[in-house]
Amino acid sequence: MASIADSALNAICGPGYDALKSVHYQQKPSDPDPARQKLAADANAFLEADGKNSQHALNPFAGLNREELDAVASDDSGRYTVNERRAAYLEAYDMEQAWRRQVMAAGQAEREATGSRRHFYEEILNHYQALPPLEQSLYPASYSQKLQAHIQREPAIENDSFDWYQKFPLAAGDKTPT
Structure with missing residues (x-):
C-alpha cells in the first residue's frame, strides 16, 4: 500500500x-x-x-x-x-494541517496546565488510527507503538483534570481526522 x-x-x-x-x-x-x-x-x-x-x-x-x-x-x-x-x-493536506495546528496548540496548553502530554499523544494515536489505510501506510510501521510508549511514559493527570475537548472544541466535534 x-x-x-x-x-x-x-x-x-x-x-x-x-x-x-x-x-x-x-x-x-x-x-x-x-x-x-x-x-x-x-x-x-x-x-x-x-x-x-x-x-x-x-x-x-x-x-x-x-x-x-x-x-x-x-x-x-x-x-x-x-x-x-x-x-x-x-x-x-489542508485538512491534516488544520488538525495539526489545533492539536499542537492543545498539546502545549495541556503541558502548561498539567505538566503532562498524555492526552496529546492519545489524540495523535487516535488520529493516526482513524486515517484511511493509504495514509497510514506513509508512516513508519512502528508509529503506533512509539506513540503508545510516549503515552505510557507521560505522567497520569490527577483526577484527569485537563478537559482536552472543553479547551479545544474542534477536537470534540470532529473525531475523524481533519
Whole structure:
C-alpha cells in the first residue's frame, strides 16, 4: 500500500508534476459527462488560483472526507485528471494541517496546565488510527507503538483534570481526522 501512496504522490506533487504542469492543465476527463468535465475545469481553476495564493479559491473537492479524497488522489486509472487528483490531495493536506495546528496548540496548553502530554499523544494515536489505510501506510510501521510508549511514559493527570475537548472544541466535534 505504501508503494501505491508513493506512486500517487510522485504523479501529483514535486518535480514530476512540475515538469508536465502545462500538460496537466490541458488534460480532460475521458468521460464526456458535463459534470465530469466541469469538475476537471474547476480543479484547474482552483490550482491556478492556489498557485497565485488567492484567498478565494474554492477547492472542488471540499466537503469530501479523507477516504474519498485519498481514493481520488491515488486513482491512477485515468478516471480523474492529474489536476483533479492534485486538488483532492491538497484538500486532504489542508485538512491534516488544520488538525495539526489545533492539536499542537492543545498539546502545549495541556503541558502548561498539567505538566503532562498524555492526552496529546492519545489524540495523535487516535488520529493516526482513524486515517484511511493509504495514509497510514506513509508512516513508519512502528508509529503506533512509539506513540503508545510516549503515552505510557507521560505522567497520569490527577483526577484527569485537563478537559482536552472543553479547551479545544474542534477536537470534540470532529473525531475523524481533519
